[in-house]
Amino acid sequence: MSSATPVDLDEADLLRRLRAGDESAFEQVVRTYGGRLLAVTRRILGSEEDARDVVQDAFLNAFRSLDRFEGHAKLSTWLHRIAVNAALMKLRTRKRKPEQSIESLLPAFLDDGHHEERFQSWDEPVDKVMERAETRELVRKHIDQLPDGYRTVLVLRDIEGLDTEETATMLGLSVNATKIRLHRARQALRTLLAPHFRSLAS
Amino acid sequence: MKCRELADFLMDYVSGELSDDSLAHFELHLQRCRNCHEYLLQYESTIKAGRIACGEASDELPDDIPDDLVKAVMAARKLT
Ligand SMILES: [Zn+2]
Numbered sequence: 001m002s003s004a005t006p007v008d009l010d011e012a013d014l015l016r017r018l019r020a021g022d023e024s025a026f027e028q029v030v031r032t033y034g035g036r037l038l039a040v041t042r043r044i045l046g047s048e049e050d051a052r053d054v055v056q057d058a059f060l061n062a063f064r065s066l067d068r069f070e071g072h073a074k075l076s077t078w079l080h081r082i083a084v085n086a087a088l089m090k091l092r093t094r095k096r097k098p099e100q101s102i103e104s105l106l107p108a109f110l111d112d113g114h115h116e117e118r119f120q121s122w123d124e125p126v127d128k129v130m131e132r133a134e135t136r137e138l139v140r141k142h143i144d145q146l147p148d149g150y151r152t153v154l155v156l157r158d159i160e161g162l163d164t165e166e167t168a169t170m171l172g173l174s175v176n177a178t179k180i181r182l183h184r185a186r187q188a189l190r191t192l193l194a195p196h197f198r199s200l201a202s
Numbered sequence: 203m204k205c206r207e208l209a210d211f212l213m214d215y216v217s218g219e220l221s222d223d224s225l226a227h228f229e230l231h232l233q234r235c236r237n238c239h240e241y242l243l244q245y246e247s248t249i250k251a252g253r254i255a256c257g258e259a260s261d262e263l264p265d266d267i268p269d270d271l272v273k274a275v276m277a278a279r280k281l282t
Contacts, residue, residue: 023276026276026279027272027276030267030272030275030276031267031272034267034271034272034275035267037267038267038271043256052271052274055267055271055275056271056274056275056278059275059279060275060278060279060282063279064282107209107241109204109205109206109209112204113204113205113206114204114205114206114237115205115209115237115238115241118237119237119240119241119244120240121240121243122243122244122247126247126250126251126254127250127254129251130250130251130254130255135255136254136255137255139251139252139254139255139256140255140256143252143255143256154252155256158252158253159252159253159256159257179213182213183212183213186213186245186248187209187245189248189251189252190244190245190247193248193251194244197244197247
């Protein structure tokens with residue numbers, strides 16, 4: 001899981017100060033881990049504003065339940081989990097924005113089983129294309145555009161690096177449904193990226 | 203194996219979970235179908251692009267959190 005501690009700090013000491021109610025320790029936690037939590041919740045929610053709300057709630061929630069934090073987990077991992085869960089919860093309760101259907105982004109086939117489309121090659125290697133900041137931004141934008149139920153699976157599996165079982169548990173889905181959604185999410189993202197990646201090569 | 207089935211098997215192929223039997227059919231089709239070969243490359247590139255765009259090293263991840271959000275959290279904590 002990509003929840004590495006951004007800076008090297010003594011978690012045991014920090015935890016001691018938190019439990020003693022040291023105000024500066026709380027601020028230190030927010031400053032140390034906040035950026036990372038904001039990034040993951042933004043990805044899950046596809047919205048900066050919702051991500052900020054969720055991160056705030058996650059910190060408050062975590063601070064209230066400090067006695068339930070067990071020393072053998074890392075503080076960063078524990079916070080990460082609380083934030084991801086809070087983001088998923090928010091997703092379930094927020095008003096749904098009209099979603100683009102995933103079907104129209106999946107490959108279409110002819111009756112004989114061949115692809116309808118002839119795929120034009122992406123000439124430039126992906127590492128190269130992704131060296132450009134605007135391409136990275138573009139990819140993030142398209143991930144945000146995926147329907148909620150697909151974006152979440154893609155983010156947890158491909159970006160956060162959870163395995164299928166963990167992802168399925170967090171989302172309350174079967175392993176099989178999780179796999180199908182991941183596959184569709186990747187295919188849909190490919191369709192969204194294709195026009196840009198082709199044109200970049202020319 | 204048809205292109206349609208190959209597309210269904212892509213994810214298992216990429217994660218190395220395809221059975222030996224399916225793998226043989228998969229690779230045979232891939233050798234003969236440039237379109238599916240291209241689709242596979244793009245599928246893999248898409249996964250990689252997502253990782254790079256949102257990954258640890260991405261410019262999107264600031265080490266710090268906006269100052270006003272820190273202040274909001276600290277203020278809210280005092281109220282609870
Ligand atoms: Zn084919």
